[in-house]
Amino acid sequence: MPHKTFFAFVMPSLIAMVLFIALPIVSVVVQSLYVAHDRVMVQVENCQPFGGCSTELRVDAAATAELQAEQPLGKFNGLGTYFNRAHLAFDELGVILQTNRGLGDIWNRVLNLPFYKGLIFTLVYCFVVTPLAMALGFGIALAVNALPKVTKGPIIFFSLLPMIITPLVGSLILYWMLSPNGILGATIQHLFNDPTLSLRASPGLTWIALLLYGVWTNGPFSFVVFYAGLQTVPADTLESAMIDGASRWERIRYVIVPHLMPLATFVALVQLMDNFRVFEPIVGFSAEANATSLSWLIFNDLSGDTQQFGSAGATSVLTIIGVVILLSPVLVRTWREFKLKVV
Amino acid sequence: MSETLAHKRPAGLNVLIYGFIVFWVILAAFPFLWTVWGSFKVEADFFSRESWWNALFGTNTIRQTGAAFTGDGYYGAWVTRDFWRAAGNTIVVTLFVTIISLTFGTLGGYALARSGRNYAFWILIAALIFRAMPHITLVSGYLLPFFQLNIWGVLPTSIIVLVAINQPFTLWMLHSFFLSIPKDLDESAMVDGCTRFQAFRLVIMPVMWPGVVTTGLFSFLLGYNDFAVTAMLLSADNQTMVPKISSFLGSVQEAGNVMYAVAAVVSATVPLFILVLFFQRQIVSGLTAGAVKG
Amino acid sequence: MAQIRLKNISKRWNNFVGVDNFNLDIADREFLVLLGPSGCGKTTTMRMIAGLEDITEGEIWIGDRMVNKLEPKDRDISMVFQSYGLYPNMTVYENIRFPLKVRKVPQDQHHERVMKAAAMVELEPFLERRPAALSGGQRQRVALARAIVREPNAFLMDEPLSNLDAKLRVSTRAQIKNLHHTLKTTTIYVTHDQIEAMTLADRVVVMNKGLVQQVGTPMEIYDRPANTFVAGFIGSPAMNLVPGSVENGVFTAQGIRIEGLPSTTKGPVTLGFRAEDATLAQGQGQIEAPIYSVELLGEATMLSMRVAGELVSIKVAKDYRAEIGETAAIAIPAAACHLFDQSTGTRIGA
Numbered sequence: 001m002p003h004k005t006f007f008a009f010v011m012p013s014l015i016a017m018v019l020f021i022a023l024p025i026v027s028v029v030v031q032s033l034y035v036a037h038d039r040v041m042v043q044v045e046n047c048q049p050f051g052g053c054s055t056e057l058r059v060d061a062a063a064t065a066e067l068q069a070e071q072p073l074g075k076f077n078g079l080g081t082y083f084n085r086a087h088l089a090f091d092e093l094g095v096i097l098q099t100n101r102g103l104g105d106i107w108n109r110v111l112n113l114p115f116y117k118g119l120i121f122t123l124v125y126c127f128v129v130t131p132l133a134m135a136l137g138f139g140i141a142l143a144v145n146a147l148p149k150v151t152k153g154p155i156i157f158f159s160l161l162p163m164i165i166t167p168l169v170g171s172l173i174l175y176w177m178l179s180p181n182g183i184l185g186a187t188i189q190h191l192f193n194d195p196t197l198s199l200r201a202s203p204g205l206t207w208i209a210l211l212l213y214g215v216w217t218n219g220p221f222s223f224v225v226f227y228a229g230l231q232t233v234p235a236d237t238l239e240s241a242m243i244d245g246a247s248r249w250e251r252i253r254y255v256i257v258p259h260l261m262p263l264a265t266f267v268a269l270v271q272l273m274d275n276f277r278v279f280e281p282i283v284g285f286s287a288e289a290n291a292t293s294l295s296w297l298i299f300n301d302l303s304g305d306t307q308q309f310g311s312a313g314a315t316s317v318l319t320i321i322g323v324v325i326l327l328s329p330v331l332v333r334t335w336r337e338f339k340l341k342v343v
Numbered sequence: 344m345s346e347t348l349a350h351k352r353p354a355g356l357n358v359l360i361y362g363f364i365v366f367w368v369i370l371a372a373f374p375f376l377w378t379v380w381g382s383f384k385v386e387a388d389f390f391s392r393e394s395w396w397n398a399l400f401g402t403n404t405i406r407q408t409g410a411a412f413t414g415d416g417y418y419g420a421w422v423t424r425d426f427w428r429a430a431g432n433t434i435v436v437t438l439f440v441t442i443i444s445l446t447f448g449t450l451g452g453y454a455l456a457r458s459g460r461n462y463a464f465w466i467l468i469a470a471l472i473f474r475a476m477p478h479i480t481l482v483s484g485y486l487l488p489f490f491q492l493n494i495w496g497v498l499p500t501s502i503i504v505l506v507a508i509n510q511p512f513t514l515w516m517l518h519s520f521f522l523s524i525p526k527d528l529d530e531s532a533m534v535d536g537c538t539r540f541q542a543f544r545l546v547i548m549p550v551m552w553p554g555v556v557t558t559g560l561f562s563f564l565l566g567y568n569d570f571a572v573t574a575m576l577l578s579a580d581n582q583t584m585v586p587k588i589s590s591f592l593g594s595v596q597e598a599g600n601v602m603y604a605v606a607a608v609v610s611a612t613v614p615l616f617i618l619v620l621f622f623q624r625q626i627v628s629g630l631t632a633g634a635v636k637g
Numbered sequence: 638m639a640q641i642r643l644k645n646i647s648k649r650w651n652n653f654v655g656v657d658n659f660n661l662d663i664a665d666r667e668f669l670v671l672l673g674p675s676g677c678g679k680t681t682t683m684r685m686i687a688g689l690e691d692i693t694e695g696e697i698w699i700g701d702r703m704v705n706k707l708e709p710k711d712r713d714i715s716m717v718f719q720s721y722g723l724y725p726n727m728t729v730y731e732n733i734r735f736p737l738k739v740r741k742v743p744q745d746q747h748h749e750r751v752m753k754a755a756a757m758v759e760l761e762p763f764l765e766r767r768p769a770a771l772s773g774g775q776r777q778r779v780a781l782a783r784a785i786v787r788e789p790n791a792f793l794m795d796e797p798l799s800n801l802d803a804k805l806r807v808s809t810r811a812q813i814k815n816l817h818h819t820l821k822t823t824t825i826y827v828t829h830d831q832i833e834a835m836t837l838a839d840r841v842v843v844m845n846k847g848l849v850q851q852v853g854t855p856m857e858i859y860d861r862p863a864n865t866f867v868a869g870f871i872g873s874p875a876m877n878l879v880p881g882s883v884e885n886g887v888f889t890a891q892g893i894r895i896e897g898l899p900s901t902t903k904g905p906v907t908l909g910f911r912a913e914d915a916t917l918a919q920g921q922g923q924i925e926a927p928i929y930s931v932e933l934l935g936e937a938t939m940l941s942m943r944v945a946g947e948l949v950s951i952k953v954a955k956d957y958r959a960e961i962g963e964t965a966a967i968a969i970p971a972a973a974c975h976l977f978d979q980s981t982g983t984r985i986g987a
């Protein structure tokens with residue numbers, strides 16, 4: 001295809017991606033280097049008819065607004081935002097490392113730093129939910145594959161629901177069931193005979209609930225992909241394995257799993273990417289007191305009354321770095337394959 | 344094959360398989376059924392301190408409204424709290440996001456599938472990286488410029504942003520669908536006298552419909568399910584359903600009207616149910632198309 | 638109708654050479670076959686003529702126009718693809734009509750021309766069907782009809798028979814030959830099947846690894862292969878090639894001795910002879926070796942023997958019978974022998 005035709009076709013899509021994905025990334029980096037202006041103060045002499053005069057400092061609203069309008073980004077702050085308490089917090093980390101009372105203490109104190117609280121939960125969510133959801137999906141795929149044909153359709157229908165449901169809506173539905181007044185929450189209290197047991201009160205329970213939600217909503221994707229993969233397992237190989245005397249388990253282990261391995265890599269990659277931006281469930285579960293994520297931190301910075309663009313920008317940049325690290329094995333592999341192809 | 348082997352499976356294994364499937368179906372479906380059922384009750388039943396039998400039989404619902412089912416939640420959400428407006432916005436946003444995404448995506452995906460050049464490869468890799476960007480990080484890049492340009496808060500801005508965010512995925516998916524259409528087809532069209540664009544429009548698109556429908560479903564889902572973009576980029580008047588539900592949560596809970604939120608949540612779920620009901624096959628094929636290619 | 642001229646055509650992808658410095662004049666009304674194994678550059682050459690592939694170097698002329706920069710649609714050629722490239726959403730009738738429609742041929746001519754093209758390939762009963770409802774042979778004929786419905790400068794055919802079964806291939810081959818006779822349109826035909834090349838072509842271009850090996854009529858190529866590649870590619874079975882040495886017109890190698898060769902060269906050579914030129918010897922033969930296998934073909938019997946490390950095939954009378962391992966004596970007339978340079982593979986002598 002000639003260059004001109006190619007770019008004529010790709011242009012709309014390319015422009016959209018450059019304007020609304022590439023440029024915002026640049027914009028985020030720039031924003032992260034600035035902080036909001038200090039308010040402009042003026043000295044005002046305040047004279048009372050009977051008390052003489054006093055001077056006081058006041059915010060000059062007009063001047064502040066003018067400054068804001070002139071330089072909407074705020075004032076330059078360099079990497080200051082990155083190192084402050086709300087982000088990488090090196091100073092605080094240093095203090096914690098010097099004055100801690102054991103690992104538990106480090107853990108608790110690090111979790112009090114907002115960025116690390118978000119980062120740790122994000123990573124835990126990524127690396128716990130992804131394998132569990134894949135295992136669940138693989139299990140369902142194997143089981144559904146063994147069922148009679150007529151039952152497969154409806155089961156696939158129900159299985160798709162947790163996946164296609166709006167994340168916020170799905171997490172709300174589970175949250176209501178798990179809340180102390182909901183059917184599951186009440187049952188759990190009853191089972192453990194502990195009326196104080198509740199999501200709100202227990203960080204551990206909140207984490208478990210969020211992780212369960214993650215597995216619930218991610219499992220179906222693995223299921224569908226693995227189930228489709230199972231349909232393409234070569235019957236010849238499977239049958240020769242049977243004739244060679246492989247048991248059911250050995251057939252799964254030596255024929256099916258290797259066949260599905262490339263799919264599994266793909267699923268793992270997609271789910272890691274998606275889980276790294278975990279956000280809606282934290283809103284849905286109102287979990288911010290006990291668990292936050294990187295995306296939630298950015299959301300929180302942006303949605304307050306005073307929008308902290310600098311802080312949101314810094315967290316965004318750190319998040320993007322995280323994504324790149326997560327993707328780097330794929331990128332390195334692609335690059336190598338590409339080099340091989342060229343040479 | 345599975346049928347012929349089914350009778351050879353040991354009974355224990357069959358029990359395990361069926362047990363597991365029943366467990367999973369309950370896990371997948373029960374929360375929805377329960378919430379749909381409960382949305383027709385009053386709060387005292389759905390969030391019952393005493394016993395969940397109340398929710399089943401509607402004890403308090405009967406006491407408060409005289410019948411076992413009530414539409415009060417729905418009335419409150421749709422009429423009192425103007426949820427209909429959010430629903431209208433959602434229709435506008437998802438419709439346009441789907442149409443524009445598909446227009447851009449088919450053009451781009453086609454070119455990427457048919458060009459064997461290096462830059463096509465790099466565009467796809469860039470799209471893969473863009474696909475991995477958390478949406479909220481991009482949103483934090485939009486806000487300030489959008490305020491400056493005075494385009495914050497309106498539907499068209501959100502639509503074009505969602506289209507852009509959706510492009511990487513759409514491009515990949517359509518690209519793999521186009522790859523499955525033999526090159527011979529557009530080449531014969533071009534020899535027969537078509538320009539590239541005519542070949543695309545007259546010959547390729549007519550056989551691409553399954554791929555377009557499938558990709559369209561996923562574009563629809565992205566627009567419909569989005570929270571990060573619509574919550575941050577739309578003013579309160581222009582909110583779509585999902586951010587509306589989120590803003591319900593705070594205000595409604597304090598006013599003792601949680602059932603409004605429950606009704607709104609169920610309302611937002613119904614279209615998705617219908618979607619899966621009618622397009623189950625396309626959704627499955629879309630997920631696997633991406634996987635087989637990926 | 639037009640002649641086609643290829644001037645120093647090359648195609649390279651990065652470091653890979655697809656076609657190297659291809660020069661050819663194709664006369665008006667000629668049926669030219671590009672023949673070679675897969676990956677030899679024959680399809681690439683055809684696609685460059687069609688405009689589906691960029692030309693790295695050189696010029697292509699169709700008639701008196703240099704077409705390098707022209708889009709496929711502006712070159713006024715038609716093409717039959719290996720997998721036919723039928724439009725699955727259109728009926729047979731619409732498929733055949735499509736080139737007329739997009740080329741804005743006046744509407745009132747469409748029906749007549751479609752019917753005429755359909756009649757030439759006997760498709761009238763299937764006009765309302767879609768390609769999916771046709772057999773392989775019928776689809777192939779739709780592709781042909783679509784190519785002939787307008788009168789283009791040239792037909793390009795990319796292995797049009799390779800997806801058909803053996804029996805259909807023979808009849809469709811005859812049909813293509815007949816079509817060319819009727820329409821007299823310049824045709825370039827790509828194939829890897831030497832029988833198709835021999836039966837269809839006015840001239841054959843044998844290609845290997847992007848290079849033209851020989852250009853000639855089928856008989857020239859069969860009778861006087863320019864090098865060992867052509868010798869080994871043409872004929873069924875291919876020409877036997879035996880390494881050995883020649884001196885004073887006598888070729889010798891282990892198990893083989895042929896005298897009276899009209900050759901003045903001396904030293905290592907490759908001897909070539911065809912299975913059908915060899916006969917059972919009355920008395921002493923030029924080859925005496927144990928039989929490796931005996932295959933009954935029906936119209937003949939094929940012997941394989943190991944000579945100078947190579948397995949050679951000998952076609953003998955159909956009632957000949959022998960046991961594997963028996964020694965047979967084979968006569969090869971010196972006039973039926975070809976000599977090739979052992980290092981370059983090129984033909985020695987006339």
